[in-house]
Amino acid sequence: xxxxxxxxxxxxxxxxxxYRADVKLAEGRITEIRAEGQGPRPTxxxxxEADGLALSPGFIDMHAxxxxxxxxxxxxxxxxxxxxTLEVLGQDGLSYAPVDDRTLAQVRQAITGxxxxxxxxxxxxRTIGEYLDRLDRGIAVNxxxxxxxxxxxxxxxxxxxxxxxxxxxxxxxxxVAEGMEQGAVGMSSGLTYTPGMYAKDAELTELCRVxxxxxxxxxxxxxxxxxxxxxxYREMVELTRTADCALHLAHATMNFGVNKGKGVDLLALLDxxxxxxxxxxxxxxxxxxxxTTLVAMLPSWANEGGPDATLVRLKDDGTxxxxxxxxxxxxxxxxxxxxxxxxxxxxxxVSDPGLASCVGKTIAQAAAERGEAPWITARRxxxxxxxxxxxxxxxxxxxxxxxxxxxxxxxxxxxxxLQGFKPHPRAYGTFPHYLGHYARDLGVMSLEETVxxxxxxxxxxxxxxxxxxxxxxxxxxxxxxxxxxxAAGSTFEAPRTLPVGIPHVLIDGKFVIEDGRRTDALAGxxxxxxxxxx
Numbered sequence: 001x002x003x004x005x006x007x008x009x010x011x012x013x014x015x016x017x018x019y020r021a022d023v024k025l026a027e028g029r030i031t032e033i034r035a036e037g038q039g040p041r042p043t044x045x046x047x048x049e050a051d052g053l054a055l056s057p058g059f060i061d062m063h064a065x066x067x068x069x070x071x072x073x074x075x076x077x078x079x080x081x082x083x084x085t086l087e088v089l090g091q092d093g094l095s096y097a098p099v100d101d102r103t104l105a106q107v108r109q110a111i112t113g114x115x116x117x118x119x120x121x122x123x124x125x126r127t128i129g130e131y132l133d134r135l136d137r138g139i140a141v142n143x144x145x146x147x148x149x150x151x152x153x154x155x156x157x158x159x160x161x162x163x164x165x166x167x168x169x170x171x172x173x174x175x176v177a178e179g180m181e182q183g184a185v186g187m188s189s190g191l192t193y194t195p196g197m198y199a200k201d202a203e204l205t206e207l208c209r210v211x212x213x214x215x216x217x218x219x220x221x222x223x224x225x226x227x228x229x230x231x232x233y234r235e236m237v238e239l240t241r242t243a244d245c246a247l248h249l250a251h252a253t254m255n256f257g258v259n260k261g262k263g264v265d266l267l268a269l270l271d272x273x274x275x276x277x278x279x280x281x282x283x284x285x286x287x288x289x290x291x292t293t294l295v296a297m298l299p300s301w302a303n304e305g306g307p308d309a310t311l312v313r314l315k316d317d318g319t320x321x322x323x324x325x326x327x328x329x330x331x332x333x334x335x336x337x338x339x340x341x342x343x344x345x346x347x348x349x350v351s352d353p354g355l356a357s358c359v360g361k362t363i364a365q366a367a368a369e370r371g372e373a374p375w376i377t378a379r380r381x382x383x384x385x386x387x388x389x390x391x392x393x394x395x396x397x398x399x400x401x402x403x404x405x406x407x408x409x410x411x412x413x414x415x416x417x418l419q420g421f422k423p424h425p426r427a428y429g430t431f432p433h434y435l436g437h438y439a440r441d442l443g444v445m446s447l448e449e450t451v452x453x454x455x456x457x458x459x460x461x462x463x464x465x466x467x468x469x470x471x472x473x474x475x476x477x478x479x480x481x482x483x484x485x486x487a488a489g490s491t492f493e494a495p496r497t498l499p500v501g502i503p504h505v506l507i508d509g510k511f512v513i514e515d516g517r518r519t520d521a522l523a524g525x526x527x528x529x530x531x532x533x534x
Contacts, residue, residue, distance in 0.1 A: 001044075001045050001046060002024065002025060002026040002027075002031075002044040002045055002046070003024070003025045003026075003044050003045070003046045003047070003048065003509065004022055004023070004024045004025075004041075004042050004043065004044040004046070004047045004048070005022065005023045005024075005025070005047075005048045005050050005055055005478075005480065006022050006041075006047055006048065006049055006050055006051075007020065007022065007036075007049065007050055007051040008020070008021065008022075008023060008050035008051075008053055008054065008055040008480065009053070009054045009055065009483070010023065010033070010054075010055050010056075010470050011054050011055065011056045011447060011448055011451045011470075012056075012057075012469055012470040012471065013056060013057040013451055013452055013455040013456040013459075013468050013469040013470060014448075014452060014456060014469065015448055015449050015451075015452035015456075016448060017448065018054065018447075018448055019035055019036070020035065020036040021033050021034055021035045021036060022034045022041050022042055023055060023470065024042040024044055025044075025476040025478075025506070025509045026044070026509070027509070028475060028476055028508040028509040028510075029473060029474065029475060029476055029509070030470065030471065030472055030473065030474050030475075030476055030478075031472065031473075032472060033470065033471070033472055048480070048504065050480055052482060052484075053480045053481065053482055053503070053504075054447070054480070054481055054482070054483050055470060055478060055479070055480055056083075056451045056454075056455060056470065056478070056479050056481070057085075057451070057455035057456065057459075057467065057468050057469055057470055057474075057477065057478060057479070058083060058084065058085025058086065058455070058467075058477035058478055058479055058505065058506075058507065059082065059083045059084045059085065059086075059412065059431045059454045059455060059479065060084070060085070060086045060087075060088070060411070060412070060454065060455060060458035060459060060462070060467075060468065061079065061084045061086070061087045061088065061412065061413060061414050061416075061430070061431075062088050062248070062283040062411045062412065062413040062458045062461070063088065063091050063219075063250055063251055063283050063285075063413030063414065063415045064079070064087035064088055064089055064091065064143075064413070064414060064415075064416060065089075065091060065092075065114050065115065065415070065416060065417050065418065066079065066087050066089060066143070066416075066418065067089045067090065067095050067096060067115055068096070068115040068116060068118055068121055069115065069418045070087075070089075070135065070139045070140065070141070070143060070524075071121055071134065071135075071139070072116075072120055072121060073140075074138075074139075074140060074522060075140065075518055076139070076140030076141060077140075077498060077513075077518045078416070078418055078427055078428050078496070079140070079141055079414075079416075080140050080141055080505055080512050080513055080518060081428075081498045081499055081502060081505070081513055081518065082428070082429070082430065082431040082432055082499055082502065083431055083432075083479035083481065083502050083505050083513075084141055084414075084431060085141055085142055085477040085478075085479070085505065085506075085507050085524075086141060086142040086143065086144065086467070086477070086527060087141060087142070087143050087144070088143075088144045088145070088146060088185070088413075088458075088462070089143050089144070089145050089146070090145045090146035090147060090148050090184070090188055091146060091148075091188050091190075091219070091221075091250065091415075092148075092150075092188060092189075092190035092193060092221045092250065093148045093149045093150030093151070093188050093189040093190030093191070093193060093196035093221065094107060094110060094111050094114075094148050094150045094151055094190055094193060094196070095107070095111075095145075095146075095148040095151055096108070096118075096123065096125075096131065096151075097125060097126065097127060097128045097130070097131040097145075097151075097179075098126065098127050098128055098147075098151070098152065098155060098175050098178070098179060099126055099151065099155060100126065100155060103151065103154050103155045104123060104126070106154060106159075106306055106307070107151055107154060109306075109307045109308075109386075109387070110306070110307055110387075111293075112351055112386070112387070112388040113292075113293035113294075113295075113349065113351070113387070113388050113389060113390040113417070113419065113420075114293070114390075114417050114419060115418075115419060116351075116419055117351070117388075127178070127179075127182060128145060128147065128178070128179040128182045128183065128184055129182030129183065131145065132145060132182065132183050132526035132528060133526075135524070135525065135526040136525050136526050138522035138524070138525075139522055139524040139525070140512065140522060140523075140524055141507060141512070141523075141524040142477070142507065142524045142525060142526070142527050143524065143525075143526055143527065144184075144185045144462060144526070144527040144528070145183070145184050145185065145526070146184060146185060146186050146187055146188040146219055147175075147176055147179040147180070147184045147186070147187040147188070147211075148187075148188055148190075148196075149187055149188060149189040149190075149196050149199065149204070149207060150189065150190050150193055150194070150195055150196025150197075152172050152175050152176060152207075153172065153195050153196055153198065153199060154195050155171075155172075155175065156168045156171040156172045156175065157172075157195070157198075158195070159194065159195045159303075159304060159305045159306040159309070160195075160198070160304065160305070161194075161195075161198045161300065161301065161304045162198070163200065163203070164199070164203055169203060169206060172203075172207060173206060173207060173210050176207050176210045176211060177210050177214075180210070180211065180214035180216055180529065181214070182528075183526065183528025183529050184216065184528075184529060185216055185217070185462055185463075185527075185528075185529045186211055186216035186217040186218060186219055186246075186248070187207060187208070187211045187216065187217075187218055187219070188218075188219040188220070188221070188250070189204065189218070189219070189220040189221060189222075190221045191220055191221060191222050191223040191232075192221065192223060192224070192296065192300075192333060192334055192336065193221070193296060193334075194300055194303040194304065194306075195304075195306075197223070197300055197333070198300070198304075201235065201239050204220075204239055205239055205242050205243045206243075208239065208240060208243035208245040209243045209244070209245065211243075211245055212243055212244050212245035212246070214529065215463060215529065216245075216246070216529060217245065217246035217247065217248050217279075217281075217461060218236075218239075218240055218243075218245050218246065218247055218248070219248045219249075219250050220236050220247075220249070220250060221250045221251065222235065222236050222249070222250075223235065223333070224333075224336045224337055225251075225253060225254070225255045225256070225259075225290075225336050226255055226256040226258060226259065226331075226335070226336030226337055226338040226395075227256070227258055227331060227336060227337035227338050228336075228337055229254055229255075229258075229259055229262075229266075229336070230262070230265060230266065230269060233249065233252075233266060233269060233270075234269060236249065237269070237270075237273045237278060237280070240278070241273075241278055246279040246280075246281075246461075247278065247279065247280045247281075248280075248281045248282060248283070248461055249280070249281070249282035249283070250282075250283065250413070250415075251283060251284060251285060251290070251413060251415045252266070252282035252283065252284055252404060253284055253290075253396060253400055253401065253404060254266055254397070254400045254404075255290065255336070255393075255395045255396050255397070255400075256336065256338045256395045257338075257395075258338065259397070259400070260397050260399075260400075261397065261399055261400070262400065263397070263399065263400030263401075263402075263403035263404050264403055266404065267403065267404065267407055270282075270407070270409070274409070280409055281409040281410075281411060281457070281458075281461045282404070282407070282409060282410055282411065283410070283411045283412060283413030283458075284401065284404050284405055284410060284412070284413065285412075285413060285414055285415050285416075285426045285430050286401060286405065286412075286426075286430060286433045286434050286437070286438055287396070287401070287424070287425070287426050287430075287433075288394070288395075288396030288397065288398055288401060289346075289392045289393060289394045289395070289396055289424065289492075290392070290393045290395065290396065290415075290424075291348060291390065291391065291392050291393065291415065291417055291423070291424040291426075292390070292391060292393065293387070293388075293389065293390050293391065294345075294347070294378065294381060294382055294387075294389040294390070294391050295307075295310065295382060295387040295389075296334050297327060297332065297334050297335045297340060297345070297391075298310070298323055298326075298327065298332060298334045299323065299326040299327070299332035299333055299334055300332075300333050300334060302314075302319075302323050302326075302334075303334075307386075307387055310387060311382075311383060311386070311387065314379055314382055314383050315383060320379055324375045324379075327339075327340050327375070328340055328375060338395075341395075342362060342363040342364040342367065342374035342375075342378070343362050343363075343364040343365075344362065344393060344394040344395055345362055345363045345364075345378075345391050345392075345393060345394075346360070346361065346362050346363075346391060346392040346393075346394065347359050347360070347361060347362075347363070347366070347381070347389060347390075347391055347422075348360075348390045348391055348392045348417075348420045348421070348422045348423055348424065349389065349390040349417075349419055349420015349421050349422060349423060350381075350385050350388065350389050350390075350420070350421065351385050351386060351388030351389070352384065352385050352386070352388070355381065355384060355385055355389075356421055358381060358389075359420070359421040359422050360421075360422050363377055363378050363381075366381075390417060390419060390420045390423070392424055392492075402438075402442075402444050405434075405438065405444065405445070405453070406444060406445055409457070410453050410457070411453055411454070411457045411458040411461065412430060412431060412434055412453055412454045412458070413430075414426050414427055414430035414431075416428070416430065422492075422495060423495050423496070424495065425488065425490035425491055425492055425495040426490075427490070427495065428488070428489070428490035428495060428496055428497065428498065428499070429488030429489065429490035429495075429497075429499060430488075431454060431499075432481075432486050432487055432488045432489075432499035432500075432501065432502060433487075433488040434450055434453075434454060435447065435450060435451075435481065435483070435486045436485075436486045436487035436488065436501070437487070437488070438450065440483060440484075440486070447483055455468045455469070456468040456469050462527070463529070463530065464527065465530070467527075475508065476506055476507075476508060476509035477506065477507050477508065478504075478505070478506045479502065479504070479505050479506075480502075480503060480504035480505075481501055481502045481503070482501040482502075482503070483501075484501075485500055485501035486499065486500065486501030486502060487499060487500050487501060502516070503515055503516045507521070507523035507524055508523045510523040512524075
């Protein structure tokens with residue numbers, strides 16, 4: 001059915017001035033845009049009166065952890081209600097394809113805290129192409145996929161902290177090539193997560209060369225966001241320059257006390273590289289705390305061999321004391337080289353409901369209630385929850401968040417973990433928080449510029465020729481929101497509250513949110529790298 005959106009304020013995604021217009025949709029495309037006063041108004045079988053509402057392209061979440069959520073939750077209002085029409089999955093080097101049976105079992109255990117253990121999912125795929133085919137059966141929003149380098153290494157090398165053999169490197173390169181041929185848009189890494197972090201730059205460079213040959217991009221969670229963060233960013237810039245590969249920096253920020261006020265230093269580093277010809281973009285979430293798993297805080301050597309080996313080490317008193325020494329006194333690589341501050345580590349979710357009393361408390365608070373040292377509490381939680389606990393890490397700086405989000409190559413990414421009793425509110429609130437809090441309330445950027453960061457800029461990074469703009473011929477993935485009221489409903493106290501001020505969201509011209517309510521439409525499909533990009 002064709003549709004006309006009447007009297008709307010078009011914020012077209014370019015960053016240019018908005019304008020009033022009628023916009024006609026038919027067969028999943030924008031077929032006509034008639035600016036106010038420019039001739040006869042379009043007609044259609046259905047009309048939506050949009051006076052007072054802004055029409056923008058659908059928002060693209062450049063860093064999503066909905067790899068299983070899209071399959072288990074057809075509603076998926078966490079993202080659909082924000083106006084997200086496309087998510088990029090396979091982040092931080094760990095996801096569920098490509099795998100064999102052994103690797104699948106291991107990765108399911110390794111990222112239980114991100115996505116659940118998957119016991120409710122039929123894992124009827126092994127390759128990336130098969131996973132994307134599974135998404136094509138119908139999902140709430142569209143999804144693109146990054147090849148997870150850590151999973152690839154797990155598959156070809158295992159969990160050992162060593163260089164890959166030539167044969168293993170060839171195997172990894174074949175897996176990356178196959179993933180790109182099957183539709184992946186690039187490759188991700190989690191270089192503070194095992195086993196991906198065991199890869200040295202030479203190995204990563206070879207894989208990036210394969211990605212570049214298909215027109216993809218490299219998306220690293222690099223080796224440190226704390227001590228040595230600037231050096232870690234510089235490492236990724238140089239690595240991708242060597243590989244001649246586009247670079248997209250995941251959740252790019254400068255955290256911990258050592259980096260207070262240093263967001264401008266990161267931007268200066270990137271500006272110099274871009275001026276020299278580097279192809280760089282980045283994403284951020286508009287909050288100061290981060291989120292990950294508690295086990296990620298441990299030193300990498302404690303995770304060598306996989307989750308079962310980690311649990312054996314934690315249960316051994318002598319080895320556990322060695323882990324504590326690295327975490328609390330030296331600064332583990334898993335905690336970005338900074339000695340851990342237990343009063344800034346808040347438990348956000350547990351896999352075992354019997355441990356729910358810990359949720360919402362910092363490790364320091366939970367330890368004080370038991371009259372014990374924080375490490376004792378953390379160790380008990382890790383073991384009893386089978387490494388499944390998630391945390392909020394209160395280590396960010398508002399001035400860095402604001403500085404980085406204003407950069408021209410910035411895009412929006414929620415990094416939203418949907419698991420846990422008390423997830424980070426970014427999972428439900430990132431995009432309306434940008435529009436309401438940072439654009440309207442604080443004026444950090446204009447509304448038009450903010451929309452560009454959330455739409456056309458990520459679409460350009462993904463090389464999508466017909467998404468990211470309100471333009472005739474483009475796909476009708478669109479959001480109607482009220483600029484005066486749009487806001488994130490989610491808070492740290494009530495993180496699963498849906499946003500306000502976003503009455504309509506369309507994907508492929510179909511309403512997925514209508515009058516503020518989720519419809520039963522499963523209009524999303526996989527978005528695959530186009531062959532012309534190779």
